[in-house]
Amino acid sequence: MNENDKMGAREPIIKIEGLSKSFNGQVVLDNIDLDIFEGETIVILGASGSGKTVMLNLLAGLLEPDSGHIFVDNEEVTAFTSDRQWDKLRLKLGFLFQGAALYDSMTIAENISFAMEQHLTQTDERIREVVEQKLRAVELEGTEGKMPAELSGGMQKRAALARAIALDPRIIIYDEPTTGLDPILAKNISELIVRLQRELRVTSIVVTHDLICASIIADRLALLYKGKFLFVGTMEELRSSENEYVREFLESSSLRR
Numbered sequence: 001m002n003e004n005d006k007m008g009a010r011e012p013i014i015k016i017e018g019l020s021k022s023f024n025g026q027v028v029l030d031n032i033d034l035d036i037f038e039g040e041t042i043v044i045l046g047a048s049g050s051g052k053t054v055m056l057n058l059l060a061g062l063l064e065p066d067s068g069h070i071f072v073d074n075e076e077v078t079a080f081t082s083d084r085q086w087d088k089l090r091l092k093l094g095f096l097f098q099g100a101a102l103y104d105s106m107t108i109a110e111n112i113s114f115a116m117e118q119h120l121t122q123t124d125e126r127i128r129e130v131v132e133q134k135l136r137a138v139e140l141e142g143t144e145g146k147m148p149a150e151l152s153g154g155m156q157k158r159a160a161l162a163r164a165i166a167l168d169p170r171i172i173i174y175d176e177p178t179t180g181l182d183p184i185l186a187k188n189i190s191e192l193i194v195r196l197q198r199e200l201r202v203t204s205i206v207v208t209h210d211l212i213c214a215s216i217i218a219d220r221l222a223l224l225y226k227g228k229f230l231f232v233g234t235m236e237e238l239r240s241s242e243n244e245y246v247r248e249f250l251e252s253s254s255l256r257r
């Protein structure tokens, strides 16, 4: 059965075609293709330096590809010619960056409402409501007035997640959401990702090294290796893969946590 049959021949919400990116002659992504379907959570795996963040940055328009195409909702974002087009698309995208990504000098409430104030005209009352609702979604009620430094690492991740969902994105992109967290918090965040997917019906793209997180959240996984997707499929298929590198990757990752 091919991928399309399995997905019921659904139209992808994101389509990546022949995407390539090099830096100073070093090929990072080499003609990759990937379809991402509405409502699924796809996990991107790969060794450090394999190009996972580069791929996310291409999706978010923070980098330009050398060649290839990216379509989001049937719109070719790689053909965008103005910032306005990107601004409009970014309303559909929530981004949880690698590392802590809160603005240190703003309160939690200000961090969450920042994008709303930039992109939408809202009353103060409405903004307060949304901030409260998003904080509830990540179980951080009552932290509106706190500064990021007053929160633990795990709470900061959750606050950053509340900010990523502030504009009700249809697609959430997560770069290493559990890195640096203890196993219990990592499991917490993983369960939160699943809950957001179910409750908000979002499509999620998650880069992670954390196979426990991946096994909780992934509908499908894609493994980047030497600029290509060496494997795309379910966790069960990944675990039963006979590919030598896939096996090596699984063994080294399971030792890590």
Ligand SMILES: Nc1ncnc2c1ncn2[C@@H]1O[C@H](COP(=O)(O)OP(=O)(O)OP(=O)(O)O)[C@@H](O)[C@H]1O
Binding pocket: 023, 028, 046, 047, 048, 049, 050, 051, 052, 053, 054, 055, 098
């Ligand atoms: N702006 C840039 N300029 C030059 N080289 C870059 C740039 N961004 C990324 N690279 C290179 O591209 C390669 C892939 O980097 P990337 O950040 O995507 O790795 P990664 O898979 O996210 O790794 P990690 O798991 O460590 O986060 C690396 O060799 C990196 O040095």
Ligand SMILES: [Mg+2]
Binding pocket: 052, 053, 054, 098, 175
């Ligand atoms: Mg990275």
